[in-house]
Amino acid sequence: MSTRLSACAAALLAGSLLSSWSAAAQESVDADEITVTATRVKTGFEAPTPVTAISVEDLQARGTVNVADFLNEIPSFTPTMTPATTSLSSRENGNNTLDLRGIGANRTLVLINGRRHVPTASNGTVNLNVVPSIALSRVEVVTGGASASWGSDAVAGVVNLIADKKLDGARIEVQQGISQRGDAQNFRIGGAVGSELAGGRGYLMLAAEYQRDKGVGAQSDRSWGRKRWGLIGNPADTGPNDGIPAQLIAQDVNLFFANEGGLVLGGHPAIHGIRFGPGGTLVPNDFGEFNDGNSQVGGDGGNMGQYSTLSVPYSRTNVFAQGDYDVTDDISLFFEAGWARTHAVTETVQSFAFPAAISAQNPFIPAAFRTLLEDNGVAGFNLFRLNTDIGFITADTTTETFRGLLGLKGNFSDAWSWETYYEYGQTKFDSRQLNNLIVANFRNAVDVVEDPLTGNPVCRATLTGGAPGCQPLNPFGHGSPSQAAIDYVNGTGLLQSRLTQQVVAGSINGVLFDLGAGPVGFAAGAEYRKEKVRSSADETSINNGFLIVNAQPFDGGYHVVEGFAEVAAPLIAGKPGIELLEVNGAIRVTDYSTMGSVVTWKLGANWSPIPDLRFRGTISRDIRAPNIGELFATTRLSFANVLDPVTETNTFTPIITGGNPDLDVEKADNKTFGVVFQPGWAEGLKLSVDYYDIKIKDAINSLAAQEAVNLCAQGYTDVCSTITRDGSGTITRISAQLINVASLRTKGLDFEASYRVPESSFLSLGGRMTARVLATHVMDKEFSPNGAVVFERAGEVNPNANISLSVPHWRGTASLNYDRDAFSGFLQTRYVGSAKYDNSFTIEDINDNKIGAQWYFNIGARLNVEVADNKSVQFFAGVNNVFDNNPPAVPLNFLSALATNPIFYDVIGRSFFAGVRAAF
Numbered sequence: 001m002s003t004r005l006s007a008c009a010a011a012l013l014a015g016s017l018l019s020s021w022s023a024a025a026q027e028s029v030d031a032d033e034i035t036v037t038a039t040r041v042k043t044g045f046e047a048p049t050p051v052t053a054i055s056v057e058d059l060q061a062r063g064t065v066n067v068a069d070f071l072n073e074i075p076s077f078t079p080t081m082t083p084a085t086t087s088l089s090s091r092e093n094g095n096n097t098l099d100l101r102g103i104g105a106n107r108t109l110v111l112i113n114g115r116r117h118v119p120t121a122s123n124g125t126v127n128l129n130v131v132p133s134i135a136l137s138r139v140e141v142v143t144g145g146a147s148a149s150w151g152s153d154a155v156a157g158v159v160n161l162i163a164d165k166k167l168d169g170a171r172i173e174v175q176q177g178i179s180q181r182g183d184a185q186n187f188r189i190g191g192a193v194g195s196e197l198a199g200g201r202g203y204l205m206l207a208a209e210y211q212r213d214k215g216v217g218a219q220s221d222r223s224w225g226r227k228r229w230g231l232i233g234n235p236a237d238t239g240p241n242d243g244i245p246a247q248l249i250a251q252d253v254n255l256f257f258a259n260e261g262g263l264v265l266g267g268h269p270a271i272h273g274i275r276f277g278p279g280g281t282l283v284p285n286d287f288g289e290f291n292d293g294n295s296q297v298g299g300d301g302g303n304m305g306q307y308s309t310l311s312v313p314y315s316r317t318n319v320f321a322q323g324d325y326d327v328t329d330d331i332s333l334f335f336e337a338g339w340a341r342t343h344a345v346t347e348t349v350q351s352f353a354f355p356a357a358i359s360a361q362n363p364f365i366p367a368a369f370r371t372l373l374e375d376n377g378v379a380g381f382n383l384f385r386l387n388t389d390i391g392f393i394t395a396d397t398t399t400e401t402f403r404g405l406l407g408l409k410g411n412f413s414d415a416w417s418w419e420t421y422y423e424y425g426q427t428k429f430d431s432r433q434l435n436n437l438i439v440a441n442f443r444n445a446v447d448v449v450e451d452p453l454t455g456n457p458v459c460r461a462t463l464t465g466g467a468p469g470c471q472p473l474n475p476f477g478h479g480s481p482s483q484a485a486i487d488y489v490n491g492t493g494l495l496q497s498r499l500t501q502q503v504v505a506g507s508i509n510g511v512l513f514d515l516g517a518g519p520v521g522f523a524a525g526a527e528y529r530k531e532k533v534r535s536s537a538d539e540t541s542i543n544n545g546f547l548i549v550n551a552q553p554f555d556g557g558y559h560v561v562e563g564f565a566e567v568a569a570p571l572i573a574g575k576p577g578i579e580l581l582e583v584n585g586a587i588r589v590t591d592y593s594t595m596g597s598v599v600t601w602k603l604g605a606n607w608s609p610i611p612d613l614r615f616r617g618t619i620s621r622d623i624r625a626p627n628i629g630e631l632f633a634t635t636r637l638s639f640a641n642v643l644d645p646v647t648e649t650n651t652f653t654p655i656i657t658g659g660n661p662d663l664d665v666e667k668a669d670n671k672t673f674g675v676v677f678q679p680g681w682a683e684g685l686k687l688s689v690d691y692y693d694i695k696i697k698d699a700i701n702s703l704a705a706q707e708a709v710n711l712c713a714q715g716y717t718d719v720c721s722t723i724t725r726d727g728s729g730t731i732t733r734i735s736a737q738l739i740n741v742a743s744l745r746t747k748g749l750d751f752e753a754s755y756r757v758p759e760s761s762f763l764s765l766g767g768r769m770t771a772r773v774l775a776t777h778v779m780d781k782e783f784s785p786n787g788a789v790v791f792e793r794a795g796e797v798n799p800n801a802n803i804s805l806s807v808p809h810w811r812g813t814a815s816l817n818y819d820r821d822a823f824s825g826f827l828q829t830r831y832v833g834s835a836k837y838d839n840s841f842t843i844e845d846i847n848d849n850k851i852g853a854q855w856y857f858n859i860g861a862r863l864n865v866e867v868a869d870n871k872s873v874q875f876f877a878g879v880n881n882v883f884d885n886n887p888p889a890v891p892l893n894f895l896s897a898l899a900t901n902p903i904f905y906d907v908i909g910r911s912f913f914a915g916v917r918a919a920f
Contacts, residue, residue, distance in 0.1 A: 037114065037140040037160040039584060040149050042417070042509050043521035045568040048584055048604035048616040050674060050690050050750065052141040056164070059133060061817060061826045063860050063878045063913050065175060065188045065211055067139060067161065068096035068128035073830060075776035075811040076143050076750060078102030081125075083215060084902040087309035087346055088894075090395045090549045091431050091495070092121065094314030094344025096128045100143060100156035101694060101746055102781070102807045107624050107668075109146070109154040112161050113322070113336060116151075118403050118425025118501040122533050124153065124627035128161075130340035130401045132318035134173055134190035135207035137164035143750065144692065145622035145670030147600040148586035151527070151562060152625040155668045156694065163322055163336075167194030167205055169870065175915030180884065183221065184311060184908045186213040188915075202325035208318065215313035216908060219899060220306040222886075227251045228303055229889040229899040233292030234847070245847040249837070249889055253897070254301030256291040258354060258384040261478040263300075265355070267381045270372050275300060280366035280476040302386040304349060305897035310907045314344035331410040334421075338403045347392035349896045351437035351490075351547050353446075355382035356475060362448045363457045364474040383446075389479050390486050391435035393548060398430045416510030423503040429535075433493035437547035438540060442489040445473035495551035497535035499628070504528045517580070518570035525564055532557025533628045554659070556632025560625070562590040579608040590623075594631060595664050598623055612680055616690075617673040626663040630700055630738050633659030640705050644731055645713040651731050655705050660737040668696045674750075684756030693747040701742035701785050705734045716788050742785050744805075746794070748778040751812075767820025775812035775831075781805065791840065797851055798838040799892045799901040808835040808904065826860040826878070832904050837890060851890055856906055857882040870920065877914040884910035 038047030054070065064070045072079035079085065081097040089095075097105040110117055110126040120127040139161055146154035170193040177186045190209035197204055219225035230253025237246045257265055261276040263285055275285040288299025295301070317340065324334035358365075359380045360373045372378070407421025444459050444467040451458040457474075461467035473485035507525030514520065537553045544550045566586035572578045584604040591597045604618035635658035642653045674690030703711070703719065709731070712720040718741065724733040754772040781794035783805050793805045810833030818825040834853040841849045860878030867873055887905035892898045900907065 037142050037158055040523035040566045041521035041568040043519050045521055048606050048618050049142055049144040054139040056137055065186055067133045075774055080903055083312040084907055087312055093346040093395045094312040097125045098159050103156055107155040109150055109158045118427055120399055120401055120427050122629035129316040129342040131161055132207050132209035132320050134192050134209050135163045135320045138162050144618055144672045145620040147622035148588045148602040152623055155622045155624050169920055171919045173917045177913035179908050179911040183216045184911055204323040207320045210317050212315040216310035219308045219310055224886040225899055228253055229891045230897045231891050231893045232295040235290045246845055248847045250297055252298050253295050254303045256294055256296040256301055258386050259300055259302040260386045260388045262383045262385040262475050264381050265384055268376045268378050270376045276477040278477050282368050304895050308896050308898055309346050312344050312346045316342045334407050336405040340401045342399045344397050346395045348395050350392050351387040353385045355384045356446045358383050363450045366476055385475055390481055393436050394434040396432040396434055400428045402426045418508045420506035425501040427499045429497040431495040433549050435490045436493045438491045438545055439547055444470045445485055445489050446475055448472040493541045493546050493549050494538040499533040502530045517573035521568040523566045527562050530559040552634035554632050554634040556628055558594045560592045564588040577609050579611050582606040598665050612678055614676040620670045622668040622670055624666040626700055631659050631661050642705050642709055653731050654733045655736050657736045664740050666696055666699050670694050686754045688752045690750045696744040698740035699742035699744050700738050702736050702738050703786055705736055711788055741787050744783050746781040751775040770817045773814045777810055778807050795835055796839045797835045797890050797901050797904055808833040822864040824862040828858045830856040851888050872919050874917040880911045881906050
């Protein structure tokens with residue numbers, strides 16, 4: 001029996017597109033365990049959907065401190081949300097989520113032991129910082145649509161984090177890391193213990209882990225960051241079709257219209273272009289080599305990007321427990337419980353005044369500048385200022401998650417099993433925006449006059465009784481504002497949320513009959529799930545009083561009832577030209593309280609004409625239901641000037657934004673087709689290639705008001721439903737709420753080649769060596785935000801593109817593992833292919849649209865020391881980014897500009913790690 005299972009496991013491992021597990025793991029994981037995520041059927045059936053299994057040995061060999069770090073190096077994942085990519089995020093800073101195919105983390109379903117995890121945010125995603133890596137035995141990744149098997153969100157695939165159920169004893173890990181520059185310090189300590197109970201009738205495993213990462217403070221801490229790469233308009237451009245680019249990627253790009261001490265723009269020529277140095281000294285501003293009205297090259301302009309955090313500091317604490325007990329010979333009680341707390345603090349951006357209106361009566365005005373005002377009869381002016389000295393707006397986020405599960409499982413007979421459970425999960429989210437500028441207070445604080453009684457500076461509003469407690473602020477020169485004024489103009493924005501999830505589920509699994517080629521497996525089940533959220537915010541935010549963020553409270557929830565069935569049938573075996581032919585089908589009917597019923601399905605097949613060769617393929621209909629945030633985010637009213645092409649008039653129009661309870665599900669058509677080759681004449685060689693095609697329609701997005709009006713006039717009638725007109729045809733309201741309007745399609749190829757070198761053949765050194773190459777080629781990635789205009793995002797790395805849907809055509813990793821006796825060595829290279837900055841750009845748009853390919857190398861080593869029977873200590877160390885590659889210039893077109901795209905390129909540089917593991 002064990003031989004047959006090992007053979008099945010080897011065949012499946014060969015077929016995995018993303019496989020990067022160690023040889024030891026291949027030998028220790030049986031086929032039933034590996035296939036649990038690919039199919040709900042448990043007969044040893046090899047699912048036609050590509051699957052990856054990552055073992056604990058793989059995580060140890062790479063030396064990553066978080067399972068998300070390891071998974072995000074697999075080419076089919078796009079690390080869109082990590083500590084390096086969330087420095088400008090006010091709510092998701094420091095998160096580690098998974099994004100298969102780069103189509104959004106909310107289209108990748110995350111499971112714990114084959115069951116849903118409570119979302120850690122209202123967008124439905126799960127932050128993997130809540131998972132203790134030391135508790136895991138392996139991770140399984142399904143790279144294909146799996147909604148019929150697992151439900152909503154499994155559009156790109158499923159990631160199943162499986163805790164160790166066989167740990168007998170204890171293990172402890174301690175790890176420390178640091179970059180070559182002395183930052184990016186990280187520390188991790190974890191422990192797990194497991195044991196049988198009650199003479200083998202029960203089992204209990206407990207695990208805990210703590211990690212602290214101090215991050216990288218500012219872009220200016222890196223030599224490439226100090227070059228101040230940015231986008232700027234080209235002054236030489238004369239217009240369309242002149243062969244001269246409209247934009248330049250250039251160094252030393254700074255703000256044209258503001259600096260840290262204050263800059264006077266506009267008004268009387270005598271004062272225009274004067275900036276204030278320390279202490280309020282007057283300095284003629286240097287507007288640089290050239291400018292485009294927003295940015296300039298060189299000169300005295302401020303640069304917000306120099307302060308941008310490169311990697312968000314965060315900490316996480318995790319506790320996890322699981323166990324089971326055989327109540328009878330056929331019935332077992334099982335439970336899971338987990339608690340996690342994550343905390344991240346990021347200086348997001350300094351506040352700013354673009355501009356602050358200053359009266360000539362202001363007593364803080366330096367004497368020399370006051371003379372200019374008086375000589376030229378100027379009553380007031382506009383001051384443009386970066387408030388670096390007032391303090392950075394700081395995102396301080398804490399997420400606390402609890403998840404508990406209790407269930408029963410058992411057997412009807414040798415061929416049939418059942419399971420039922422209840423799960424409760426809760427996420428408490430606390431987001432604070434420290435030092436957030438209160439706009440009204442700042443306006444009052446800089447409108448200063450002389451107190452007629454004392455002769456001291458006083459807020460004008462204080463004299464009129466309109467601003468009790470107002471503290472006058474001196475804005476002239478960096479460092480001039482007093483602490484009292486800073487305390488008055490800054491405040492703390494607050495959003496607190498409580499999200500709960502309840503699940504009741506049951507399933508059966510067994511064999512229907514035998515067709516001769518093997519048992520026909522069947523699985524079916526039902527599930528009830530309820531999710532709700534309640535959030536609150538501070539009054540200033542509710543009234544839109546802060547400079548940025550202004551989080552809004554919202555409440556909402558939904559429930560869903562669903563049932564599924566799946567069958568796997570081997571039709572023919574052992575015939576000429578048909579060594580094995582298997583088919584697989586699944587269906588799920590889901591009824592949402594918010595949008596009614598929807599059906600998902602999957603069909604798949606395996607065909608092996610000879611033992612060494614297997615063809616596989618699936619087609620499926622998958623869905624993503626709108627999450628709580630998309631459904632119930634608070635509706636807000638704003639106004640905008642809209643040019644109506646129908647009436648050819650400008651209207652000051654009410655605009656409705658926010659969630660939309662009438663949203664429908666996103667629908668996806670998925671296809672995968674592949675071939676797996678494992679020749680018997682080359683033991684240890686495994687090759688596979690798979691094609692994937694994901695087509696999403698009715699994707700959730702929102703349209704800008706002017707965009708909606710223009711598209712409606714062009715004949716896109718679906719968009720017209722967002723526009724309300726009165727009897728005369730005048731626009732009276734536009735809904736910019738989320739709607740099912742977008743579409744997305746991506747297709748490509750996944751490759752895997754691995755070879756386990758026979759011990760006797762490797763340079764006569766002995767030991768065991770395994771080589772593996774993984775690659776993904778994204779052929780197309782078409783995104784339409786509005787159902788009309790289509791953007792091709794494959795082959796570009798533009799960080800501005802539709803919330804980072806951009807992806808290079810080619811990415812890959814190659815690894816080499818060598819094991820001999822107590823020593824293990826690891827070498828990995830990661831490849832990011834060449835790309836364009838933006839596919840839509842030509843020579844008319846940008847001066848350099850080519851981004852070169854990048855290679856990163858990582859190395860590691862381990863030494864095992866046996867100290868007694870079943871007791872061992874392992875010392876390990878490694879180097880990431882061995883050659884200290886700097887990232888290419890791929891600037892973000894934003895005020896606080898990052899010089900590169902941290903989704904694809906390493907921003908930390910060479911770093912080192914070392915640690916010790918003990919097992920006993």
